[in-house]
């Protein structure tokens with residue numbers, strides 16, 4: 108079952124109320140830091156990314172530093188993240204593109220960001236929202252994909268279609284933080300066996316696909 112707009116807004120409001128301190132989870136100081144951390148975060152726990160980035164960001168301070176990096180040396184800083192070799196190559200090629208096209212700056216539009224190697228809409232939304240405060244969409248990560256269907260916000264499985272469904276249902280004021288609220292909710296209550304009895308949106312949520320709950 109899919110929620111109508113009014114129930115979807117009530118659900119988003121209820122979850123935001125419970126997770127008032129939900130926010131983006133990777134540490135960064137500059138837009139380049141954020142872009143690099145986002146590339147490293149694929150299929151890697153946030154804690155691991157946050158553990159390697161202080162030394163990495165101290166060594167490589169700008170896109171030019173990554174663009175000129177020796178791949179083996181860079182891998183040495185990120186060895187703990189999964190697929191370190193591939194990610195090191197991606198970081199170097201993306202930062203080379205930043206140097207060549209944008210003078211080493213991270214661009215501020217979705218269109219420009221998704222043209223960079225290895226950057227899709229999720230990462231582009233993440234950068235725009237968290238580095239620049241520009242909201243043009245909703246980052247759709249694995250938590251958003253899983254919970255959007257369960258909570259009746261989308262019947263789609265492809266990230267871009269889910270994002271479009273969420274943008275149609277929710278007013279823009281919810282877009283910047285919704286992914287981070289859903290992530291907290293997925294970790295704390297809406298787990299594989301969800302704790303619906305403690306959930307603030309128990310009465311609205313259709314619980315699609317839920318077979319067992321607490």
Ligand code: SF4
Nearest residue numbers: 297301303306309312
């Ligand atoms: S915990 Fe239960 S009621 Fe709450 S969002 Fe998840 S499935 Fe729905």
